[in-house]
Amino acid sequence: MSTALKSKKNKISQNSIARLSLYLRELNLCELEHKKFISSSELARATNLTDSQVRKDLSLFGNFGVSGSGYAVGKLRAEVKTILGKDKPIDVILVGVGNLGLALLSYLDFQREGIRIRTAFDVDERKVGRAISNVQIRNIAEVENYIKKEKMKIAILAIPSHSAQQVTDTLVKAGIKCILNFAPKVLKTANGTLIRNVDLSREFDFFTYFIRQNNNA
Amino acid sequence: MSTALKSKKNKISQNSIARLSLYLRELNLCELEHKKFISSSELARATNLTDSQVRKDLSLFGNFGVSGSGYAVGKLRAEVKTILGKDKPIDVILVGVGNLGLALLSYLDFQREGIRIRTAFDVDERKVGRAISNVQIRNIAEVENYIKKEKMKIAILAIPSHSAQQVTDTLVKAGIKCILNFAPKVLKTANGTLIRNVDLSREFDFFTYFIRQNNNA
DNA sequence: AATTGTGAAATTGTTCACAGCA
DNA sequence: TGCTGTGAACAATTTCACAATT
Numbered sequence: 001m002s003t004a005l006k007s008k009k010n011k012i013s014q015n016s017i018a019r020l021s022l023y024l025r026e027l028n029l030c031e032l033e034h035k036k037f038i039s040s041s042e043l044a045r046a047t048n049l050t051d052s053q054v055r056k057d058l059s060l061f062g063n064f065g066v067s068g069s070g071y072a073v074g075k076l077r078a079e080v081k082t083i084l085g086k087d088k089p090i091d092v093i094l095v096g097v098g099n100l101g102l103a104l105l106s107y108l109d110f111q112r113e114g115i116r117i118r119t120a121f122d123v124d125e126r127k128v129g130r131a132i133s134n135v136q137i138r139n140i141a142e143v144e145n146y147i148k149k150e151k152m153k154i155a156i157l158a159i160p161s162h163s164a165q166q167v168t169d170t171l172v173k174a175g176i177k178c179i180l181n182f183a184p185k186v187l188k189t190a191n192g193t194l195i196r197n198v199d200l201s202r203e204f205d206f207f208t209y210f211i212r213q214n215n216n217a
Numbered sequence: 218m219s220t221a222l223k224s225k226k227n228k229i230s231q232n233s234i235a236r237l238s239l240y241l242r243e244l245n246l247c248e249l250e251h252k253k254f255i256s257s258s259e260l261a262r263a264t265n266l267t268d269s270q271v272r273k274d275l276s277l278f279g280n281f282g283v284s285g286s287g288y289a290v291g292k293l294r295a296e297v298k299t300i301l302g303k304d305k306p307i308d309v310i311l312v313g314v315g316n317l318g319l320a321l322l323s324y325l326d327f328q329r330e331g332i333r334i335r336t337a338f339d340v341d342e343r344k345v346g347r348a349i350s351n352v353q354i355r356n357i358a359e360v361e362n363y364i365k366k367e368k369m370k371i372a373i374l375a376i377p378s379h380s381a382q383q384v385t386d387t388l389v390k391a392g393i394k395c396i397l398n399f400a401p402k403v404l405k406t407a408n409g410t411l412i413r414n415v416d417l418s419r420e421f422d423f424f425t426y427f428i429r430q431n432n433n434a
Numbered sequence: 435a436a437t438t439g440t441g442a443a444a445t446t447g448t449t450c451a452c453a454g455c456a
Numbered sequence: 457t458g459c460t461g462t463g464a465a466c467a468a469t470t471t472c473a474c475a476a477t478t
Contacts, residue, residue: 010462013447014423021422022403039459048403052449055461065460067455085425092421103320104417109401113418154424177431178424180417184326186239186265194427196420200321200397201330203413204309205238206231207371207395208302210411214394227440228468256437269471272439282438284477 016057020080022047023054027077039070086114092180093152094120095167096159097127097137100182104156105132117156119146140167147174154178161185233274237297239264240271244294256287303331309397310369311337312384313376314344314354317399321373322349334373336363357384364391371395378402 026046030038040058041051058064058071061083065071081087094101094117104110105117121140122128128139138146146152155176159167164183171179178194181187184202187195243263247255257275258268275281275288278300282288298304311318311334321327322334338357339345345356355363363369372393376384381400388396395411398404401419404412 011446015447017423017426018419021419024422025401041459046403048405050449051459052451052462055459056448059461063461067460068458069456070459083426084422085429086422090421090425099320099323103316106316107417109418113421115418115421153428154421177428180420180424184242186263188265192431194424196423198415198417198420200324200415201326201332202235202238203397203415204307204330204332204371205241205301205303206234206413207397207411208307209234209300211370211394212302214409230469232469258437267471268437269440269473270469272437273470276439280439284438285436286478287437 010060012060016060017084019047019049019053019057020084022049023057024077024080024084024086027073027080030073031077035073037066037070038073038076040065042070089114089116090154091116091118091150091152092154092156093118093143093146094135094156094158095122095140095143095171096120096157096182097122097124097132098158101156101158102132104158105135118150118152121146144170144174147171147176152176154180156180156182158182227277229277233277234301236264236266236270236274237301239266240274241294241297241301241303244290244297247290248294252290254283254287255290255293257282259287306331306333307371308333308335308367308369309371309373310335310360310363311352311373311375312339312357312360312388313374313399314339314341314349315375318373318375319349321375322352335367335369338363361387361391364388364393369393371397373397373399375399 023043026043027038039051040054043054044051047054055065058076062079064076064079092115094104097105097120101120101122105120110117117135120132120135120137121143122137123140127137130137153176155171155178157164157167157179161183164181164185165187168179168187168189172189172193177192179187179196181195181197184199189195240260243260244255257271260271261268264271272282275293279296281293281296309332311321314322314337318337318339322337327334334352337349337352337354338360339354340357344354347354370393372388372395374381374384374396378400381398381402382404385396385404385406389406389410394409396404396413398412398414399417401416406412
C-alpha cells in the first residue's frame with residue numbers, strides 16, 4: 001500500500017487533514033507550472049504555515065521527501081490525493097434548494113474539485129421536478145430511498161434550522177455518514193457520523209470580538 | 218466595566234470565542250422559552266460540549282454564575298452579547314456578486330443576527346447600478362473610497378481565486394480589518410488583519426478521508 | 435443539595451534542533 | 457551542502473476533581 005500509515009502512535013488530527021488539503025492545492029499549482037520539486041519551506045510559505053509543520057504532517061503518512069531536494073511534486077500530489085480520497089469523483093446529495101442551495105448547484109469549484117451533486121431535494125412542490133445546472137430536484141419524501149439505492153454517503157444540508165435535526169435523523173438512518181451543515185444549529189448524531197458546520201453568521205462574531213479588542217488595546 | 222476581563226493569564230482563544238457564540242445561540246432560545254436559569258451542563262448538552270468547558274470559557278470573562286443555581290439567562294445573554302460585540306448592528310460590505318454573493322445578499326439569517334450588508338461591489342458593468350434585496354451594487358473601482366468614507370471594517374470576499382489576493386490588498390489598504398473569504402486561496406495580509414476562510418470544496422476532503430478510514434477499519 | 439470557579443493533571447498540538455541522507 | 461524526518465522540548469487546550477458558595 002503506497003500511502004501506508006506509518007506504525008507510530010502519532011495521531012492524525014482533523015487539522016492535519018485540513019492542512020493536507022491546502023498542500024494539495026499548492027501542489028496542483030506546481031503541477032501546472034511544471035515545477036518538479038518543492039521543499040517544506042516553500043510549501044509552508046504558500047500556505048502560511050511553518051516548514052516543520054509541513055514535514056510533520058507529511059511524515060504522518062509516509063516518507064515522501066528526498067533529502068537535499070524536497071518533495072517530488074508529481075509523486076506527493078498523487079499520494080496526497082489518495083490519502084484525501086480525491087483520486088475518484090465525490091458524489092453528494094443536496095438537501096434544500098433555497099437561495100444558498102441554488103448557489104451551491106451552480107458553484108463551479110465543486111466540479112473542478114470532482115464534487116458531483118448527484119441530485120437535490122426540497123419540500124417545495126413548485127421546485128420539485130425542475131432541474132438546475134443539470135441537477136434534478138426531487139421531493140424530500142424520496143430522500144431515504146434515494147440514499148439507500150444509490151448508496152450515498154455525503155449530504156449537503158441547506159435547510160432552515162427548525163427542520164435540520166429531523167432531516168438529519170432521516171439522512172443518517174438511510175446511510176449518510178457525512179453532512180455539510182449550513183443550518184445555524186448544533187446537530188446531534190450517533191458516533192460514526194461526521195458533521196462539518198458552515199456557520200456564516202457565527203463567523204462575524206470573531207470579527208466583532210476582534211475589532212473591539214483592538215479598539216480597547 | 219461589566220464584562221471586565223479577569224486579570225489572570227488565561228488565554229482567550231479563537232475557540233473560546235467560537236464556543237461563546239454557540240452559547241449565545243442557546244441563550245437566545247432560553248430567552249424565548251422564558252427559562253430563567255441554565256446550568257453549565259445544560260449548556261453543554263445543547264452545544265455538544267462538556268460542562269467544565271462551558272465553565273472555563275465563561276470564567277475567562279467574569280463570574281457570571283450563581284453557585285447552586287447556574288447562570289441567569291438574561292444576564293449571561295447580555296454579557297455574552299457585549300463580549301461578542303453583538304449589542305450593535307454589524308456593518309459589512311460584499312465584494313463579488315456572483316452566484317454565492319447573490320445568495321448571501323438574500324440570506325435571511327444575516328438580518329436576524331444584526332449583520333447588515335451595506336453595499337456590494339462587482340467588476341461586471343451589467344450588475345453595477347442594480348440593487349438586490351435593497352443592497353446597491355457599485356463598481357469595484359469605488360471600493361477604496363467607500364471603505365474610507367464609511368469607515369467599514371468588515372468585508373465578505375466572494376470573488377474568483379485569481380483576483381482574491383489583489384482585491385484583498387486594496388481592501389486592507391483602505392482600512393478593512395476583517396475578511397470572510399470564500400475564495401479557495403490562502404490570503405496573505407499583514408498582522409492586524411483577521412481572515413476567516415469558508416472553503417467549501419475543502420470541507421469534502423474531511424469527508425472522503427473519513428469515509429476511506431472507516432472502510433479500511 | 436446543587437452548581438460554580440479553578441488549580442492541577444492529562445492530553446493534544448506545535449516548534450525546535452539536529453542526526454542522517456542524497 | 458541542503459533538506460528531510462523525528463525525538464525531545466515546549467505550548468496550548470481540555471478534562472478532572474474538589475473547595476467554596478448560595
